[in-house]
Amino acid sequence: MHIKYESFVREPLVNGDKTYHQVTEDIIGPIEKKPGRMWYIGFFFSVALLCFGIFSVTWAVYWGLGTWGVNRTIGWGWDITNFVWWVGIGHAGTLISAILLLFRQGWRTGVNRAAEAMTIFAVMCAGQFPIFHMGRVWDGFFVLPYPNTRGPLWPNFNSPLLWDVFAISTYFTVSLLFWYSGLIPDFATIRDRAKTKFRKLAYGVASFGWTGSVKNWQRHEALALVLAGLSTPLVLSVHTIVSFDFATSVIPGWHTTIFPPYFVAGAIFSGFAMVNTLLVISRKILHLEDYITIGHLEAMNKVIVLTGSIVGVAYLTELFIAWYSGAYGEQQAFKWRIMGPYWWSYWAMMTCNVVSPQLFWVKKLRRNIPFTFIMSIVVNIGMWFERFVIIVTSLYRDWIPGSWAYYSPTWPEVGFYLGTFGLFFTCYFLFAKYFPIVAVAEIKFVLKTSGDNYKRGMETIEAQSEEDFIHEVETHHAHA
Amino acid sequence: MNDRFEIPASLKRTSMALILIGIITLVAGAITLLGSADIHDKTRFWVILLQNSVYFLLITVVSIFIQAAAALAQGSWIVAYRRVPEAIGANVWVFSLIAVVVMFLIVFTFNINGHNPVYPWVNPAGDKILEGKSSFLNPKMFVGFTLVTVILWSFFGRKFRSLSLAQENAPKNSTKIYWQFFRLAGVFLLVYALTQMSTTPWFWTMSTQPHWYSTMFSWYTFASAFVSGMSVILLWVVYLKNQGNLELVTKEHMHDLGKFMFAFSIFWTYLWFDQYMLIWYSNQPEETVYFKLRQQGSYSVLFYANIVINFVMPILILMTRPSKRNYFTVTFMAMIIIFGHWVDFYQAIIPGPLGSHWHLGWYEMGTFALFVGILIFTVSRTLASASLVPKNNILLKESIVHLS
Secondary structure: OOOOOOOOOOOOOEOOOOOHHHHHHHHHHHHHOOOOHHHHHHHHHHHHHHHHHHHHHHHHHHHOHHHOOOOOOOOOOHHHHHHHHHHHHOOHHHHHHHHHHHOOOOOHHHHHHHHHHHHHHHHHHHHHHHHHHOOOHHHHHHHOOOOOOOOOOOOOOOOHHHHHHHHHHHHHHHHHHHHHHHHHHHHHHHHHHOOOHHHHHHHHHHOOOOOOOHHHHHHHHHHHHHHHHHHHHHHHHHHHHHHHHHHOOOOOOOOOOOHHHHHHHHHHHHHHHHHHHHHHHHHHHOOOOOOOOHHHHHHHHHHHHHHHHHHHHHHHHHHHHHHHOOOHHHHHHHHHHHHOOOHHHHHHHHHHHHHHHHHHHOHHHHOOHHHHHHHHHHHHHHHHHHHHHHHHHHHOOOOOHHHOOOOOOOHHHHHHHHHHHHHHHHHHHHHHHHOOOOOHHHHHHHHHHHEHHHHHOOHHHHHOOHHHHHHHHHHHHHHO | OOOOOOOOHHHHHHHHHHHHHHHHHHHHHHHHHHOOOOHHHHHHHHHHHHHHHHHHHHHHHHHHHHHHHHHHOOOOOOHHHOHHHHHHHHOHHHHHHHHHHHHHHHHHHOOEOOEOOOOHHHOOOOOHHHHHHOOOOOHHHHHHHHHHHHHHHHHHHHHHHHHHHHHHOOOOOOOHHHHHHHHHHHHHHHHHHHHHHHHHHHHHOHHHOOOOOOOOHHHHHHHHHHHHHHHHHHHHHHHHHHOOOOOOOOHHHHHHHHHHHHHHHHHHHHHHHHHHHHHHHHOOHHHHHHHHHHHOOOOHHHHHHHHHHHHHHHHHHOOOHHHHOOHHHHHHHHHHHHHHHHHHHHHHHOHHHHOOOOOOOHHHHHHHHHHHHHHHHHHHHHHHOOOOOOOOOOOHHHHHOOOO
16 A cells, blocks of 8 residues: 655645544535525526527527528627637536546546536537537538538538537537446445335445445546547647638638637637536525535635636737738737627727636635636636627628628527536536535545545654655555 | 865866857857858857757756746655756846847848848838738847846746745744745746747747748747756756755656656647647648748758657657666756757757858857856856755655655
């Protein structure tokens, strides 16, 4: 066995005197009880929003996309803005579960399960927009490349819009597998504790007959590493390809080479903010403050200030190079962004994404829960405006002044967007009720190194001199 | 524990020999190239010096960056050999000085009939595009940005090392310096974002072809410098281990460095592909001019070699776990990567000023040797001046039991 040691300078990842059993009780317990009143209120409110969304979409499909505010100049409006926004949010989960796993970041264990679930729901919401944006949605299967009865008619493989279809469906599939494979041991735990027959059967089926044998665990961990290796490029590829939707064009404001990495940074930025929004509430309602600690929220906030600053450098680079290029179209596009009729959207983006996250350099604010919650919303407002700025304010001043236009959404567009919130939260409420929102098995894995009570026992190691410690490690290995 | 490094005579001789070769090259270059009547010879003299001084400065600054990044992430993986990046970072001022002298000589003294072949923007008159950029691309701005940049980098490089050394004599388990380092690391990251990640490459390298522009360029330059900078650290760690130092560094630590070389080679490729693909796809002449010069014509061999050396080789050779834990493989790959990204800088900087009149000959190799010699000479002296084990470091014990 390896010596279990972690420096005192790190705060514990699990607070309180926890044993393995207590961890199970704390996290699985809420699933076995009836949900509280807040859950029912939230759930039914979400379902209501979802129903309104379905109504709005049905309306648009029945009457046609003329019911939306988009016009000939501004062909992409709220629909694509919302698509990019949701897909961006859907980046945090896989980043946390894959890249932070490869980086051996222990704190991911507290937040990864909820973040992965959020990723999946967000990608589901995102997918609705391009589908219904097609208008004649019953012809949607045309995007699938299969030997067909339409003669030589194939999707345009040169189009980044088609690459999106592949990128997002792959991402969704792998994220789902990753999330589900992590859930298997936890489902087995619920099954083994189940008091009712139905619960035992349902969780038994869901856990694929997990026995917890050494072989089970070996394969489980090997699978996690393989999926992490597969997902790491996917974290980058999805938003890279979404950025190609714009950057491969010759439209000033869209065509710029920095788009791919900057979209990825922005996606992580908004995804982490959404994770914070959900976790601040979930930890409170489900009493999981010992597992999702202020330290976890602080780590998330550090990533937010980092990615917010990366995005800030990209905004300023874009702005500078638009001037530096000497290209008239580029210079005008940015002039109209900043000072045109949509000036407020540019400045909302700058304020929410670049300026306000800088407050997270202050440790007190990083660890302040109400502030974290407010900032998590502010960031996602900013990221929504970023996509709105990129899409609408690059299009509305066309090459020909005669086609300059303005755009406002109509009620079915707004209803569609609200409906995706309904879908998202309906799924999240069901998830929080039936699934352990913190990965029980993974918490147990870090407990003896990073648990509060275990760390208190490491004081003797801290007091040791380095030579003695090295000696102990060596003898420890010799006996092992 | 063998925690002191004494510079072996052989290493000293090697570095002196490399520096001597470099100085002879420089003198010979000054006579035959700078003294030549041919414009391209004169330009070659300066632009090769520019490429090497910028490349070596940027890859040594990476050592400061990785210390800052590890401090902010509270990473203990680097602590066992942190004296290496510290020693490289503490010598950033040397490479800064060289780069500043080279660049200022180019800006202020290189003039052929009112034209500066390396930095054409020095004399913008008559060129409408350059006139439009002249409020940014002008000698005053260049000098101002450059000086502020290198002074800040040099300061942080020395400060980080002195703080880390001060921890040795601090009270046991005192976290005062740890958190001071943490805060300074945050400040350095901001400095780095506003220099290396944005303005610096615009001035120093992108402006050798000043009509062309790409928003990706600075991040691309960063990726290239970062993966080479990590390789330089790895080479020093392997060397010191071979000398019987750094006993606390195990295969687990080597594996980490191998992962960095592997992952960031792919990251570099990702940025390379994005920049190339978007410019190719939209096919606008003011942007494609950059790749047309490199991909079609006399540079095409370097253009493809760049991808093979910096992408195909790392991804195939460093993919498996055993290869990242094998001293020979990682050492070999570190050298390949350092050379490969030197070529990458070459193909970014040289084609603008020299066009098809390029050479990879005695002058290029000799200048490279000069900088390698200076790197070995200065860093080994710094390494020898203090303990190689960062005793009393808060995270040292974690680094001892570190698993990759």
